[in-house]
Amino acid sequence: MTRREFLKLSISGMASFTLSGMFGSRLEAGEARAKREFMGVLVDTTRCIGCRSCELACAEAHGLPIPNIDDASVFSSPRNMDPSHWTVVQRYKTEKGEIFVKRQCMHCNQPACVAACLVRAMKKREEGPVTWDENCMGCRYCMVSCPFDVPKFEYDKAFGRIMKCNMCYERLRIGKIPACVEACPSEALLFGRRRDLLHEAKRRIYGSTGRYFPHVYGETDVGGTGYLYLSAVPFERIGFRTDLGTKAYPEYTTGFLYSVPIVLILWPAFLTGIHHLTKEKKRKEVER
Amino acid sequence: MMEIGERAGRGYLLPSFGRLVVFLLYCAGLVLVFLKELKPKGKVFTPFNVITLPVILTGIFLVLRHLFEGLSAGSNVSQEFPWGVFIGFNVMVGVPFAGGAYVLAFVVYILNSEKYHPIIRPTILNGFLAYVFYASAIFLDLGRKWNMLNPFLGREFGVSSVLFLVAWHFLLYMIAQLIEFSPVVAEWLGLRRLRKVLASMTLGACVFGIALSTLHQAGLGALFMMAKGKIHPLWYTEFIPVLFFISSIFAGLSVVIVEGSISKRVFRDRMNDEYLNSYEEIVLGLGRAAAVSLFVYFFLKVLIFIHGQGWTYLEGGMGLWFLFEVLGLVLLPCIMFYEGVKRRSVNVIRTAAVITMLGIIVNRLNYSMIAYKWYVPLSARYVPTWQEVVITLTIIFVQLWIFRFVVNRMPVYGEVPEWAREEKRESVFAELGFTLAEGGERYAKR
Amino acid sequence: MEGFTYVDIFATKGIEYILVIFFLMLFLLFASLTFRSKGGTKAVGRELRSGLSLWFRVPEFLYYHQGHTWVLPEGEKIAKVGVDDFAQRLVGKVDGLELPKRGSEILQGEKALRLKVEGKEIEMLAPLDGEVVDINEEVLRNPSRMLEDPYGDGWLLRVYSPNLRANLRNLITGHLARRWIEMVRDNLLSRMDYRLGLVLQDGGIPVEGMARGLDRERWDELVREFFLTKE
Numbered sequence: 001m002t003r004r005e006f007l008k009l010s011i012s013g014m015a016s017f018t019l020s021g022m023f024g025s026r027l028e029a030g031e032a033r034a035k036r037e038f039m040g041v042l043v044d045t046t047r048c049i050g051c052r053s054c055e056l057a058c059a060e061a062h063g064l065p066i067p068n069i070d071d072a073s074v075f076s077s078p079r080n081m082d083p084s085h086w087t088v089v090q091r092y093k094t095e096k097g098e099i100f101v102k103r104q105c106m107h108c109n110q111p112a113c114v115a116a117c118l119v120r121a122m123k124k125r126e127e128g129p130v131t132w133d134e135n136c137m138g139c140r141y142c143m144v145s146c147p148f149d150v151p152k153f154e155y156d157k158a159f160g161r162i163m164k165c166n167m168c169y170e171r172l173r174i175g176k177i178p179a180c181v182e183a184c185p186s187e188a189l190l191f192g193r194r195r196d197l198l199h200e201a202k203r204r205i206y207g208s209t210g211r212y213f214p215h216v217y218g219e220t221d222v223g224g225t226g227y228l229y230l231s232a233v234p235f236e237r238i239g240f241r242t243d244l245g246t247k248a249y250p251e252y253t254t255g256f257l258y259s260v261p262i263v264l265i266l267w268p269a270f271l272t273g274i275h276h277l278t279k280e281k282k283r284k285e286v287e288r
Numbered sequence: 289m290m291e292i293g294e295r296a297g298r299g300y301l302l303p304s305f306g307r308l309v310v311f312l313l314y315c316a317g318l319v320l321v322f323l324k325e326l327k328p329k330g331k332v333f334t335p336f337n338v339i340t341l342p343v344i345l346t347g348i349f350l351v352l353r354h355l356f357e358g359l360s361a362g363s364n365v366s367q368e369f370p371w372g373v374f375i376g377f378n379v380m381v382g383v384p385f386a387g388g389a390y391v392l393a394f395v396v397y398i399l400n401s402e403k404y405h406p407i408i409r410p411t412i413l414n415g416f417l418a419y420v421f422y423a424s425a426i427f428l429d430l431g432r433k434w435n436m437l438n439p440f441l442g443r444e445f446g447v448s449s450v451l452f453l454v455a456w457h458f459l460l461y462m463i464a465q466l467i468e469f470s471p472v473v474a475e476w477l478g479l480r481r482l483r484k485v486l487a488s489m490t491l492g493a494c495v496f497g498i499a500l501s502t503l504h505q506a507g508l509g510a511l512f513m514m515a516k517g518k519i520h521p522l523w524y525t526e527f528i529p530v531l532f533f534i535s536s537i538f539a540g541l542s543v544v545i546v547e548g549s550i551s552k553r554v555f556r557d558r559m560n561d562e563y564l565n566s567y568e569e570i571v572l573g574l575g576r577a578a579a580v581s582l583f584v585y586f587f588l589k590v591l592i593f594i595h596g597q598g599w600t601y602l603e604g605g606m607g608l609w610f611l612f613e614v615l616g617l618v619l620l621p622c623i624m625f626y627e628g629v630k631r632r633s634v635n636v637i638r639t640a641a642v643i644t645m646l647g648i649i650v651n652r653l654n655y656s657m658i659a660y661k662w663y664v665p666l667s668a669r670y671v672p673t674w675q676e677v678v679i680t681l682t683i684i685f686v687q688l689w690i691f692r693f694v695v696n697r698m699p700v701y702g703e704v705p706e707w708a709r710e711e712k713r714e715s716v717f718a719e720l721g722f723t724l725a726e727g728g729e730r731y732a733k734r
Numbered sequence: 735m736e737g738f739t740y741v742d743i744f745a746t747k748g749i750e751y752i753l754v755i756f757f758l759m760l761f762l763l764f765a766s767l768t769f770r771s772k773g774g775t776k777a778v779g780r781e782l783r784s785g786l787s788l789w790f791r792v793p794e795f796l797y798y799h800q801g802h803t804w805v806l807p808e809g810e811k812i813a814k815v816g817v818d819d820f821a822q823r824l825v826g827k828v829d830g831l832e833l834p835k836r837g838s839e840i841l842q843g844e845k846a847l848r849l850k851v852e853g854k855e856i857e858m859l860a861p862l863d864g865e866v867v868d869i870n871e872e873v874l875r876n877p878s879r880m881l882e883d884p885y886g887d888g889w890l891l892r893v894y895s896p897n898l899r900a901n902l903r904n905l906i907t908g909h910l911a912r913r914w915i916e917m918v919r920d921n922l923l924s925r926m927d928y929r930l931g932l933v934l935q936d937g938g939i940p941v942e943g944m945a946r947g948l949d950r951e952r953w954d955e956l957v958r959e960f961f962l963t964k965e
Contacts, residue, residue, distance in 0.1 A: 037738045082367060109737045112514045115744070118452035119435070120444040124740050135443045138359075138431020140370035141451045145514035152367050153431055155360035160431040195738045224737035241517065249514050250743060253450050256510035256529050260453055260503055261750045265757055267499035271398050272765050275491065278400040447751060448744035492762060561810065 038109065038128035039172065040194035040226040041181060042201055043102055045238065046211065047188035050075070050089055050100035057183035058087045058104075061168060083154045083163040087180060092238045099231070101238050102180070102189070104165035105130060105150045106218060107226030110248030113142035113151055121162075122151075128194065128226045129167035136162055147222050147244050167226065197228055204230060223248025340685040347682025350675050351428065359431050362675030368661060369670035371429070373680050376656030378425035381649050382418050383508055384532070387540025389415025389465060390501035391577075397494040406563045407570055409472055409700045410551060411544050414691060416465040421687045423458060428679065450510045457504035464497035476698040505536040512655050520659035522601050522610040525592045528655075534585045539648040541578040542621075542641035545571055549638050551701070554692075559701040572629055575637035578644065579625035586618050606662055613654070617647025790820045792915045793885055797905035799861035800914070801962040803847070804885070805905060811898050815861060815891040817847070819884050820918060824945050824957055825851050828877040833869045833890055840864060840893065842901055845963060847890065854954045857963045861905060864895030918960070 052069040059066050064084045075091035080103075087104035111130045114122045121136035132151075138160055142151045154160035168178040176182075181191040190197065201216045217235050218225035222244050229235070236242045353361050365372040388411045395401050396408045430436055439446065439455050446452045467489050474483035509532030516524055525531075552559070552567065593599075593614075601607060621643040628636030654660075657670055672680075694700060792798070797805040802821040806814040830850035840846045846860035870889050873879045880888040895901055906914050945953040958964040 038740070080367070109740070110743065115448045116451065116514060118446040118449040118455055119438040120446045126740050135435060135438050136432055137435045137438055138433070139426075139429070139451060140431060141449070141511070143367070143370035144511070144518075147514075147517055149368070153359075153370065155363075155365065155431070156358055158356060158358040160358055193738075244517050248743075249516070250448065252513040252516055252526070253510060254743065255526060256450060256506065256513065257448070257453070257744065257747065261754045263503055264499055264754045267502060268495050268758065268761060269765075271394075271495045271498055272761075272769075275398045275400070275495070276769050278398070282400050445748060447747035448742075496758070 036126045038126075038194040038226060039167070039192065040107065040128055040197050040228060041167070041178065042190040042192070042197040042228045042230065044188050044190070044204070044230045045099055045101050046230065046232050047186050048089070048100040048102060049186050049188070050091060050098075051185060052089050053183040053185060054102055054180035054189065055085065055087055055089060057179040058165070059085075061171065061179035062086060081150065081152055081164070083152045083161070086163065086165040090239060094233045094237050096232045099233065099238050101229075104180075104227065105167070106148050106222075107165075107167055108222055108248070109224040109226070110222075110250050112145040112147060112222075112249035115250035115253065116141045116145040125169060127169070127172055129169040129172065130164075130226075131166045131169050132162050132164065134161075138162070145249065147241070147249055194224075194226060194228075201228055201230055220246040222246070223251070336688075340689070343678060344682050344685050344689075347678050347685075350679050351682070354428060354679070355433070359429070362673055364670055364673050364676065366670065368664060368668060369657070371656055372670060373672045373676050374425045374429040376653060377649075378680055378683055379422045380508060380652035380656050382422040382425070384505060384536035384539035384648055384652070385543045385645070386415040386418035386422075387501065387505060387536035388544040389468075389540070390498050391537055391540050392544065393468065393494045394498050397491055398498070403566070403573060404570060406566050406701075407544065407548060409469070410547070410695065412465055412469050413472075413694060413700055414543075414547060416462065416469055417687050417691055419458060419462045419465065421683050423462070425680075425683055450507055450513070454504050454507040454511065457500045457507065461497055461500040461504065464493040464500065467493040468497065472698050472700060501536075502533060506530065506533040508532055509655075515660065518661050519655060520601070520606050520610075520662045521596060522593075522598055522606060523654055523659045525596055527588070527592050527595075531585070531588060531592070534581065534588060535648060535651065538578045538581040538585065538644055541574050541581070542644040542648075545574050545578070545638060545641040546645065549634070551695075555695050555701055558695055563701050568632075568634060571634050571637055572632060575625045575629045575640070578641065579622055579629060582618060582622035582625065582644065586614070586622055589614050589618065606659065609654075609658070613647065613650055617643060617650055621647065790818070790823065790915050790919065791885070792819070792911050794908050794911060796885065796911070797861070797902050797907045798911050798914070799842075799859060799905055801843075801859035801861070802960065803858055803861040805861045805902065806885075806889075807898060807902065808892075811864075811895055812867075813862060813864075813893050813895055813898055814889045815893055816889040817858065817880060817884055820915060821858070821961065822881050822884050824922075824960060825849060825856065826945070827851070828880060831874055831877045831880070831890075833874065834866050836866055836869060838866050840866060840891075842904065851954075856954060856957050856961065858961050859963065862893060862895050862901040863897060864893040864901075866891050867894045868892035922960075 050072075052067065055067050056069050058064070064086065067085070075089075079085075079088050079090060081088055087102060090101045090103060092099045092101065107128055107130050109124075111122065111124055114120075114124045114130060116122070117136075118139065118141070119135050119137055121133040122142055123131050123133065125131060138153065140151075140153055140162075142162065143149070143153065151162045151164045153162055168176070168180075171178060177191045181189040190200065192200075198216065198219060201219075205212045205214055205216070211232065213231050213234055215231075215235065217229040217231065217240055218227055221242075223246065229240070231238055234242075350362060354363070359365060363372060392404055392408050392411050395404050427433060427436060435443075438444070439452055440459065467486065470486040471483050471490070474480075474486055506529035509528035509530075512519060512524070512528055513526070548567065548571065552564075556564075598610075602610070621640040624636055624640035624643065628634075628640055650658075661669075795806075796818075797807070798818060799805070802818045802824075804816050804818050806816075808814060828849050828851055832848035832850070834840055834846055840860040840863065842861065842863050843859055845857045847858040849856045849858065869891055870887075873888055873890060880890075882888065945957045955964065
């Protein structure tokens with residue numbers, strides 16, 4: 001290979017690399033997307049018994065520290081997800097007794113973290129999961145953006161990672177269902193196509209009057225989420241934010257993002273125009 | 289280098305070892321020249337040095353620790369508050385403070401105003417340094433620093449991200465500012481031809497730089513658009529980007545005013561008469577612009593307050609805090625600027641500028657820390673550790689040291705070498721079709 | 735879009751940004767071409783010279799001596815000296831120049847320069863006091879430069895003047911300079927004969943070396959009168 005050919009090759013290689021960075025993920029997935037629908041999980045909090053089997057299964061599936069699930073004292077103080085707990089079960093005391101709520105990433109249809117990521121380390125997979133990649137810079141903008149405060153960062157490590165539930169994406173790809181769903185002994189968790197889960201959720205609500213609060217959390221909240229919740233009590237009583245609205249979070253930035261190309265086209269033209277007008281004026285002054 | 293190489297090549301009897309020696313001597317010479325430049329000019333034990341040096345040394349130690357031990361080393365950033373002072377203060381406050389560079393570039397290069405010409409160089413230098421150091425603050429804050437170049441190299445391009453735009457605009461704007469400032473460096477080094485080339489790029493760099501500034505000043509605000517629900521409704525509005533952009537105008541102007549009055553004392557011997565004589569008029573002009581932009585900003589705030597039905601959130605501490613910010617740190621300095629201009633009092637204008645800067649600090653900290661997750665109880669809130677404060681100060685102090693280094697050597701405040709003046713007149717003549725127009729006009733004002 | 739499949743609402747952003755970069759590069763080219771074609775240096779210069787209202791250019795920022803030399807202060811005590819536009823037009827093509835030597839002293843209002851035109855020598859007055867520190871070799875070699883650009887490349891001396899400020903006070907500048915040159919022009923007009931008048935009516939300008947147009951024989955006397963060096 002001559003030097004020239006080599007150069008040519010490497011330049012075109014670089015160009016295609018760069019371009020594929022910009023469009024690649026869409027082009028290759030373009031056809032498959034049309035067929036594939038989001039998968040999701042329906043969490044029926046009225047069925048959850050607080051056994052924390054899901055926590056154990058999650059830790060095993062992702063190589064996290066194994067929790068001691070026999071220790072019920074963890075419920076006494078409020079507990080949240082952290083880098084070594086991708087999912088936690090919380091206990092709420094309500095007028096309808098103790099309610100257990102499993103928490104993890106909600107896997108939004110239009111995730112704020114994905115829109116926020118400047119290197120596309122966060123990805124919304126067409127199967128539904130929101131996953132994290134190693135090319136992350138650790139800027140933690142996803143943590144600022146996420147309406148549910150899900151992504152957690154390993155601050156204490158020199159090589160920290162963003163840690164969060166990935167809906168067992170690696171298991172989905174080989175045809176398995178998420179570890180937590182598999183481990184649930186009380187059928188509080190149901191894995192399936194999001195479309196079907198919604199049907200099922202509504203069937204449960206309308207099928208048994210009074211058992212459920214008539215709202216499927218995640219159906220429309222923040223534009224829809226992959227994890228859907230059923231509850232016996234209003235959702236704000238079991239720690240859900242109900243003030244987030246139904247607009248998908250990335251849409252809050254569209255006003256700015258869509259105006260960027262417009263500004264970059266109009267401003268330079270406008271400024272150049274002003275510059276030449278004032279220069280003209282200045283010249284006239286000098287001439288006079 | 290070429291010259292040495294040729295000379296060495298001609299003496300082909302010289303063995304490669306000899307060439308190496310020549311090369312090393314050459315390098316040593318370069319280092320010596322540089323070291324000579326590094327030698328401080330003036331006294332070493334000034335109050336400024338005595339205060340800043342220990343801070344900087346401690347800071348460097350802390351930064352190293354930070355690099356090797358991860359983000360939690362001596363830092364209070366948490367899962368609840370992922371952004372600490374480096375982003376929340378250094379970047380969020382530093383960038384609007386550096387806004388003077390684009391505002392003045394607009395006035396001097398786009399509006400062709402001669403009046404503000406004497407202060408354009410220090411302002412652009414300041415802006416450039418500010419960006420370099422805030423970029424380093426971002427670097428410090430990254431949890432996975434070795435991946436820092438990913439958004440620029442295309443691993444991968446997150447085009448949907450506001451931060452992606454801000455990062456690219458930062459980079460491009462730094463380049464634009466470097467081009468705007470580079471003629472000064474060329475003058476310092478006496479590189480005539482290079483200066484001519486660089487100076488011819490100034491207008492393009494300015495036009496581009498202003499467009500970029502508009503977008504990333506607004507972009508810093510747009511970063512918080514997806515923090516809806518986390519920022520107190522008195523501050524969260526869909527107009528955050530607009531507010532950030534407008535406030536960067538008077539923030540930048542105020543910094544220029546304050547910086548000027550400090551520099552006037554510190555670098556007096558570096559300033560020529562042209563600078564000193566025009567100083568007061570310039571400050572008055574800047575004060576006027578700051579007054580008007582604050583006035584506009586205040587009404588924007590009121591409009592947005594009404595639009596968001598802000599009165600329903602006014603009770604409680606956050607409401608008072610909001611009123612304090614808007615009335616005490618926006619309306620008050622606006623009135624003070626107006627009074628200062630009317631009475632032609634540089635002192636009043638200077639005080640107003642300091643208050644305005646305070647207002648910007650409070651405003652940006654509100655978005656990043658105070659009104660951010662206002663519902664979290666005080667015990668769980670983010671409060672910077674002393675290490676974080678020291679590192680923050682280190683970043684600012686090192687920036688000031690470099691500013692001083694450059695000002696003491698390069699023709700930043702006036703003192704343009706004669707040949708550069710001449711060339712400038714020529715180029716202006718070429719552009720206007722008229723002789724000496726620019727230089728002459730300035731002289732005429734004296 | 736009903737929330738069962740992924741829709742990238744930013745799908746076209748990448749292409750848009752590339753388009754913007756492309757636009758900016760193209761715009762740079764486009765704008766520079768558009769704006770350049772209009773007012774090039776040469777064209778403007780010629781326009782200036784041919785305009786009737788612009789008979790004699792008098793930049794307002796310069797300081798003029800009534801003997802038609804100018805001063806441009808370059809620093810506290812340094813100034814450039816040259817000959818004004820009127821002088822150029824009056825005399826016409828200059829064949830040679832005699833400037834004071836570097837290091838010599840000149841005095842405001844005293845003779846300092848000597849122009850050689852058609853074998854005649856015409857002296858001009860120094861506009862300020864001081865020591866000559868530099869002379870424009872370029873113009874010495876090629877005196878026509880003086881005519882092309884009297885206020886720029888056509889400068890003659892650089893003078894170190896200890897009492898520059900006091901000197902400047904005796905000179906005319908700004909609006910006054912324009913008023914003064916108008917008076918000079920009227921003075922000139924009143925002496926013009928019909929031949930020159932005709933030239934002016936059809937929009938022409940006082941040709942270079944107007945003095946000769948006025949009085950073929952004793953034009954140098956006339957010039958000395960305007961330059962205040964008539965004996």
